[in-house]
Amino acid sequence: MNQMSFTRRAFLQTAAAAAAVTTASALFSIPAFSAEPLKIWTIGVAKVGAKDWSAMEKQSGIKIAYISKSARADEAIQKMVVGDGNKLYDAMTDNGGGMEDALASLKVIVPIDSSRIPNWKNILPRYLAGGEAADTIRYDGELYSVPYISNADSLAFNYGEIGQELTSWEALFDSQFRGRAAMQNDFGPTLTNTAIYLKQSGKQDIMDPSEMTAKEVEWVCKFLIDLKKKGHFRTFWDGFGNGVDLLASEEVLVSSCWEPIQVVAARKTGKDIRYGTMKEGHQAWNNMWMLTRGGKERGQEDAFYKLMNLYLSPWFGARTLSGLGFTPQMKGVMEYVKSNPADFDAATVKLIEDRLVRKEARISVAGNSWQNVFPKNLRDYQDWWARLQAA
Amino acid sequence: MSSDIEAESISRNKGELIESPPPTGLLIDRILGEDGLQKWVFYLPVAFVVVFFAIPLALTYVWSVFERTRFWMEPGFTLFSYINFFTSARLENFLFSMYHSAIAVVIAFAVGFPIAVFVRRRITEVAQHRVILLFILPFMVSEILRVFALRPVLQRNGLVNTVLLEVGLIDEPITVILFSPTGVIIGEVLTFLPFIVFAGFLAMEAVPKYIFEICEDLGAGSWRTFIDVILPLAAPGIFAGSVFIFVNGLGVALLPNILGGPGAVNAGLIATQAMAALDFPLAMAVSAIMMTTLLVLLFIGHKLFDLTRIMTPIS
Numbered sequence: 130m131n132q133m134s135f136t137r138r139a140f141l142q143t144a145a146a147a148a149a150v151t152t153a154s155a156l157f158s159i160p161a162f163s164a165e166p167l168k169i170w171t172i173g174v175a176k177v178g179a180k181d182w183s184a185m186e187k188q189s190g191i192k193i194a195y196i197s198k199s200a201r202a203d204e205a206i207q208k209m210v211v212g213d214g215n216k217l218y219d220a221m222t223d224n225g226g227g228m229e230d231a232l233a234s235l236k237v238i239v240p241i242d243s244s245r246i247p248n249w250k251n252i253l254p255r256y257l258a259g260g261e262a263a264d265t266i267r268y269d270g271e272l273y274s275v276p277y278i279s280n281a282d283s284l285a286f287n288y289g290e291i292g293q294e295l296t297s298w299e300a301l302f303d304s305q306f307r308g309r310a311a312m313q314n315d316f317g318p319t320l321t322n323t324a325i326y327l328k329q330s331g332k333q334d335i336m337d338p339s340e341m342t343a344k345e346v347e348w349v350c351k352f353l354i355d356l357k358k359k360g361h362f363r364t365f366w367d368g369f370g371n372g373v374d375l376l377a378s379e380e381v382l383v384s385s386c387w388e389p390i391q392v393v394a395a396r397k398t399g400k401d402i403r404y405g406t407m408k409e410g411h412q413a414w415n416n417m418w419m420l421t422r423g424g425k426e427r428g429q430e431d432a433f434y435k436l437m438n439l440y441l442s443p444w445f446g447a448r449t450l451s452g453l454g455f456t457p458q459m460k461g462v463m464e465y466v467k468s469n470p471a472d473f474d475a476a477t478v479k480l481i482e483d484r485l486v487r488k489e490a491r492i493s494v495a496g497n498s499w500q501n502v503f504p505k506n507l508r509d510y511q512d513w514w515a516r517l518q519a520a
Numbered sequence: 521m522s523s524d525i526e527a528e529s530i531s532r533n534k535g536e537l538i539e540s541p542p543p544t545g546l547l548i549d550r551i552l553g554e555d556g557l558q559k560w561v562f563y564l565p566v567a568f569v570v571v572f573f574a575i576p577l578a579l580t581y582v583w584s585v586f587e588r589t590r591f592w593m594e595p596g597f598t599l600f601s602y603i604n605f606f607t608s609a610r611l612e613n614f615l616f617s618m619y620h621s622a623i624a625v626v627i628a629f630a631v632g633f634p635i636a637v638f639v640r641r642r643i644t645e646v647a648q649h650r651v652i653l654l655f656i657l658p659f660m661v662s663e664i665l666r667v668f669a670l671r672p673v674l675q676r677n678g679l680v681n682t683v684l685l686e687v688g689l690i691d692e693p694i695t696v697i698l699f700s701p702t703g704v705i706i707g708e709v710l711t712f713l714p715f716i717v718f719a720g721f722l723a724m725e726a727v728p729k730y731i732f733e734i735c736e737d738l739g740a741g742s743w744r745t746f747i748d749v750i751l752p753l754a755a756p757g758i759f760a761g762s763v764f765i766f767v768n769g770l771g772v773a774l775l776p777n778i779l780g781g782p783g784a785v786n787a788g789l790i791a792t793q794a795m796a797a798l799d800f801p802l803a804m805a806v807s808a809i810m811m812t813t814l815l816v817l818l819f820i821g822h823k824l825f826d827l828t829r830i831m832t833p834i835s
Contacts, residue, residue: 201796202798203795203796203798203800206591230591234590235591308695312782314777314782362782363695363699364780364781364784365782367777367778374668374671378671378672378675378677379677380676380677380698503590503798510797511794514793515608515613515790516608517783518609518785519609519613519616
């Protein structure tokens with residue numbers, strides 16, 4: 130064997146070995162990718178159990194890489210459609226009742242197979258086909274998302290100053306609170322809740338508060354413009370801290386807001402600030418998980434479904450309810466809490482029980498309307514909102 | 521060496537064209553040439569302006585005429601977003617925010633420019649820059665915190681009302697200083713005041729101190745000196761500072777958000793809200809209108825005050 134033949138043989142052997150390794154890598158590429166952490170693009174309130182994601186990792190049995198996300202719809206759309214969102218994120222969260230339609234129609238998320246989520250059997254019946262919230266997680270009838278928190282937004286009020294329970298949106302618009310009332314600086318929830326009040330109190334003939342016609346939007350906005358001109362609203366709050374500060378500083382006594390705002394304002398000040406159940410109804414909303422197209426292509430489906438299974442478990446539901454006040458999306462929370470006394474002391478059990486009862490009362494009101502992020506007459510909503518701003 | 525220079529000088533004098541030999545060697549050497557990086561450094565500002573200003577600005581105008589789809593936009597040509605802007609309440613909102621910004625500019629000038637003049641005239645030259653640097657300190661704190669910190673000062677139970685009630689100047693809390701256009705103007709003045717102080721000080725640096733002495737020697741009073749001497753000399757700097765405040769007043773969304781009344785907006789917030797509704801062409805049209813407003817203002821300012829003088833000390 131001369132030097133040349135040795136070299137050639139050695140080269141061929143090396144090349145064959147390299148080819149074998151390459152082929153094996155290609156064949157087994159999915160397990161190799163699956164060892165990567167699931168890259169989730171979500172908001173901080175999506176986790177429970179620990180300050181970081183360790184408790185969620187332990188319970189779900191997967192590795193998680195968390196990337197912080199804002200709640201802005203335009204940011205999500207831009208990042209996923211023209212940005213590198215599909216390269217960066219395997220799963221993401223956003224508002225149900227619109228964002229799943231937007232992202233699915235733009236083909237940046239993929240359909241979900243509920244049979245791969247054992248706890249799907251626990252999901253609240255309202256999400257099953259035909260349920261009142263079924264459309265909020267589907268696009269063209271196909272399942273594209275998994276809800277993990279929801280709520281029915283209502284009226285927070287300073288019971289200590291007012292001295293009575295408020296059970297109607299009438300209070301928010303009552304002249305006794307002139308200059309001490311606030312609403313959200315977002316036409317979606319503000320126009321929907323006002324429309325619910327006007328419809329249910331018989332003041333205006335509105336078919337669907339979540340999907341108003343141009344004329345109905347005009348009625349609702351004219352109602353608010355009239356109040357604004359009378360100086361009824363102190364301001365429209367924007368952002369969590371802003372909403373808390375308005376109630377905590379007693380700048381306003383009544384405010385239509387998210388429940389965590391009332392919880393934090395009451396906790397921060399020690400004042401008796403409560404969250405009522407409005408007899409006319411509330412705008413209900415949810416936040417949901419979606420699997421990105423990139424996540425599927427990278428073989429992250431198994432990890433995603435394991436995480437979704439956790440989100441539909443009472444373990445998550447009990448903790449998101451007790452910690453942040455969000456409504457669990459599954460049945461069996463109270464049974465789970467009572468059967469795990471080591472994890473929940475008596476005070477927490479009572480807190481969870483009370484909250485579940487109040488939430489059930491709110492979500493059961495007949496006049497409720499589910500959030501519609503992008504109504505058909507969106508342009509009319511925008512234009513009339515601009516008029517309200519200018520008034 | 522000296523003979524080489526002499527020979528070159530002679531050949532030039534004779535009008536002979538001496539061509540340097542074509543560069544040889546590595547490509548990088550040929551690109552850099554004999555001057556190395558030096559000649560390219562001068563193109564950096566141009567490249568910066570093109571990449572970070574001209575191209576984004578051009579894209580803003582292009583996207584503003586695209587067609588809106590339900591969740592995005594598609595190439596096309598429509599003036600719908602501009603028509604919508606000028607025929608809806610958005611124009612009214614935009615003009616209101618211009619009006620409030622203009623008031624903020626006037627107040628900031630009235631408060632900030634005398635500070636700049638004072639520092640220039642009364643503080644020793646060694647200490648002047650240190651005093652001006654003090655105005656940078658607020659910028660060490662996040663803008664949102666600075667604006668939010670005004671709430672406990674201005675609100676119903678805030679510092680201002682508590683003090684005024686305590687000393688008996690008022691019987692009821694003043695509510696017009698927060699969650700109102702007044703609140704937004706107060707926020708704009710306090711947030712952007714340092715800019716007029718900086719710009720004013722820079723402008724005043726271009727005014728030599730002996731000019732004040734000449735004015736005094738000639739018997740000109742303070743007011744006449746200010747109107748006839750200081751203002752004309754410092755005008756470019758004052759204008760630049762004013763434009764900065766005006767444009768920020770139009771664009772910084774958190775001011776009306778945190779300090780404004782129900783639904784208070786400025787141009788920045790109009791664009792932000794259009795984006796939130798996924799109305800990207802409208803958001804781009806609002807941005808384009810803002811940019812055009814700024815460019816027109818700068819053009820007028822340049823014609824009136826020759827803004828290049830900002831960088832040119834008086835000889």
